[in-house]
Amino acid sequence: MIVNEWCMYCGECAGVCPRCLIEVRETSLIFNEEGCKDCRICVQVCPVNALAKEE
Ligand code: SF4
Ligand code: SF4
Known part of the structure; x- marks a missing residue:
């Protein structure tokens, strides 16, 4: 994960x-x-769009 x-x-x-x-x-x-299963719930829930998945 990348956190901005x-x-x-x-x-x-x-x-x-x-x-x-x-x-x-x-x-x-x-x-x-x-252990990350790449569901991206964390990305979606962030109120300030601070998370992105490393591709
Ligand atoms: S919520 Fe985020 S860190 Fe947790 S498993 Fe899903 S993508 Fe991975
Ligand atoms: S949900 Fe909150 S703690 Fe998580 S990345 Fe977004 S701002 Fe940061």
Whole structure:
């Protein structure tokens, strides 16, 4: 996942990931990419379009 500068660390994405792969810290997001099933729910739920999938 790529996180851009619009991220405000609200935690929305972490809350919806069905596999709980996203950890929100104060000023960073940690992704456990290994378990990611590419559902992109996290991308869709972000209110500021801060997430994009690496292609
Ligand atoms: S939902 Fe968007 S703004 Fe909120 S923590 Fe996730 S990437 Fe950042
Ligand atoms: S694409 Fe789906 S499985 Fe991967 S981090 Fe986002 S919500 Fe989680």
